[in-house]
Amino acid sequence: MEAFEASRRRSTSASLRLALLQFVADPQWLIPSMIAPVIFGLVSFELFRGYGPYFLTYAILGAGMMSMWGQTLYGSGWATGQDRVFGTLEPTMQAPTPYLYVVLGRVIWNVLSGLLGGLIVYVVVVGAAGGPPALPDPVAFVVLFLFVMLTLAAVGVVFAAFYVYTRYAGFIQNIGEFAFYVGTGCMFPVVLLPFWTNPIALFFPPTWALDALRYASIPGYVGFSWGFWPDLAGAVATTAAYLALAGSIFHRVERHVLEVGNLADY
Amino acid sequence: MTEAAVPRASFGRTFWTNAIFAPRTTLGFMRIDFVLGTIFVIPLTQMVFFTFVVQLSGGANTSVDGLTQLQFTALGNAVATVTYSSVFSVCQTTDSEKQQGTMEHILVSPASRLALYFGRGLIPILISLATVSVGLAYAFLLFGVPVSASALPALAVSVVLTAFAMVGFGLLLGGVALYLRTSIILGNIFLFAGLLLSGVNFPLSALPGPLQYAGYALPLTWGLAAIRAAVLGQGLGSLGVLWAAVAAAAAISFGSAIALWEVFERRALATGSIARF
Numbered sequence: 001m002e003a004f005e006a007s008r009r010r011s012t013s014a015s016l017r018l019a020l021l022q023f024v025a026d027p028q029w030l031i032p033s034m035i036a037p038v039i040f041g042l043v044s045f046e047l048f049r050g051y052g053p054y055f056l057t058y059a060i061l062g063a064g065m066m067s068m069w070g071q072t073l074y075g076s077g078w079a080t081g082q083d084r085v086f087g088t089l090e091p092t093m094q095a096p097t098p099y100l101y102v103v104l105g106r107v108i109w110n111v112l113s114g115l116l117g118g119l120i121v122y123v124v125v126v127g128a129a130g131g132p133p134a135l136p137d138p139v140a141f142v143v144l145f146l147f148v149m150l151t152l153a154a155v156g157v158v159f160a161a162f163y164v165y166t167r168y169a170g171f172i173q174n175i176g177e178f179a180f181y182v183g184t185g186c187m188f189p190v191v192l193l194p195f196w197t198n199p200i201a202l203f204f205p206p207t208w209a210l211d212a213l214r215y216a217s218i219p220g221y222v223g224f225s226w227g228f229w230p231d232l233a234g235a236v237a238t239t240a241a242y243l244a245l246a247g248s249i250f251h252r253v254e255r256h257v258l259e260v261g262n263l264a265d266y
Numbered sequence: 267m268t269e270a271a272v273p274r275a276s277f278g279r280t281f282w283t284n285a286i287f288a289p290r291t292t293l294g295f296m297r298i299d300f301v302l303g304t305i306f307v308i309p310l311t312q313m314v315f316f317t318f319v320v321q322l323s324g325g326a327n328t329s330v331d332g333l334t335q336l337q338f339t340a341l342g343n344a345v346a347t348v349t350y351s352s353v354f355s356v357c358q359t360t361d362s363e364k365q366q367g368t369m370e371h372i373l374v375s376p377a378s379r380l381a382l383y384f385g386r387g388l389i390p391i392l393i394s395l396a397t398v399s400v401g402l403a404y405a406f407l408l409f410g411v412p413v414s415a416s417a418l419p420a421l422a423v424s425v426v427l428t429a430f431a432m433v434g435f436g437l438l439l440g441g442v443a444l445y446l447r448t449s450i451i452l453g454n455i456f457l458f459a460g461l462l463l464s465g466v467n468f469p470l471s472a473l474p475g476p477l478q479y480a481g482y483a484l485p486l487t488w489g490l491a492a493i494r495a496a497v498l499g500q501g502l503g504s505l506g507v508l509w510a511a512v513a514a515a516a517a518i519s520f521g522s523a524i525a526l527w528e529v530f531e532r533r534a535l536a537t538g539s540i541a542r543f
Contacts, residue, residue, distance in 0.1 A: 031454065043466075046467070047323050175303035178308065178315050
């Protein structure tokens with residue numbers, strides 16, 4: 001049992017280390033996932049300009065979340081897709097350590113680099129605005145921002161399982177990008193969307209976490225009617241559910257692809 | 267056998283071969299599911315995203331260049347989605363050639379580069395036309411952008427010219443990418459730069475001076491201006507100037523693409539570094 005745990009820890013740390021080394025060897029790869037968030041942040045800031053002091057917070061939060069989405073989900077999906085192309089997915093899946101622990105190392109790195117991306121977005125948008133946003137409680141903002149990262153990572157782990165299963169990772173990422181931004185209300189409250197979309201949005205932990213973060217950082221914010229604490233509880237519950245499901249989904253996906261034997265097809 | 271007698275692929279054959287094969291091989295995102303998603307899903311979600319940002323600001327009904335801010339943004343994003351098929355996927359052809367190991371074969375072949383380039387651009391031009399058309403349909407039907415039947419012919423001319431200019435720009439970036447390790451970064455920059463610099467979401471005049479000049483260097487800026495002018499039913503006098511600007515942007519892009527290809531091709535052959543990526 002101890003040997004298994006050691007192997008899993010080693011797999012995760014080796015995967016994390018490799019992701020870090022690949023980033024250091026070629027840090028330009030941060031740019032593709034940074035371009036869209038920075039530009040969307042600047043465009044939103046310009047559209048919000050003159051309409052109130054707290055819209056800068058909307059722009060920063062939205063763009064920061066996009067950056068993290070890019071790093072967390074794109075990174076996870078991209079890595080699995082590259083494994084498939086390079087022919088390393090099969091040997092990795094055949095190894096005694098579950099693939100989840102390999103992905104976990106990548107997701108941890110993607111979360112860290114996503115934080116770096118979020119910081120870059122913050123600096124650029126604040127630079128364009130000429131000053132930082134008005135935050136009633138900066139500490140709560142930072143803590144909740146980190147929590148939003150965790151909720152995104154939880155989504156990232158579950159998506160990564162499907163990336164093993166599907167050859168449509170690129171399609172999901174590219175076509176689904178704006179849909180995810182709209183659905184989770186990354187730049188505006190989900191309550192602005194038609195009501196029928198709200199239950200769907202609530203399946204995603206970042207929807208809850210972002211609403212809570214806005215309640216904490218934007219005075220007069222009108223989000224879900226239940227307010228900050230239920231938002232936070234919902235975010236914790238859905239994140240826990242995602243993380244709990246991730247192991248089971250990975251296990252099933254691994255079993256299935258090994259049975260079907262079509263892992264190398266792409 | 268003299269050099270003149272060596273059989274060479276005709277311009278037409280090279281053109282059609284590239285037109286048919288490029289979408290299946292080197293043009294990223296050219297699988298049918300990607301194409302349908304690019305045409306039908308991306309324009310809608312992108313327009314919804316930015317129009318909700320406008321609604322949140324409370325300035326949806328502010329007047330901007332003859333339209334409300336909401337209509338201005340919806341129309342701008344309907345046209346801007348053309349960059350996915352015209353710039354991003356076309357720009358990536360160079361990467362694909364390098365990764366698949368076919369770049370060296372192309373460089374040593376006697377095929378006409380002009381035919382090769384125009385051939386590759388054919389399908390992206392058609393997809394770009396479809397993307398803009400669907401985006402405009404969303405703008406008219408879902409976002410209340412006003413258009414009269416009499417404006418449709420001018421609109422069609424503007425859309426076709428914009429599609430050509432944007433694909434030319436994609437090929438130009440692909441030419442630059444010949445010299446770079448990868449085109450993905452270049453593709454990503456110009457995929458989204460238009461949203462900020464081309465007057466997609468707000469008038470160019472809202473930008474600082476240097477950024478306005480950068481915007482005027484992008485074909486999307488002129489294409490978008492021509493499409494907006496057509497939608498607003500402006501006369502042939504002002505439309506003609508904008509069409510000339512879009513056509514010039516297309517000609518400059520295609521010409522520069524071919525010139526760049528020749529320069530970097532010579533350099534790559536001299537240094538033997540073409541396969542690096």
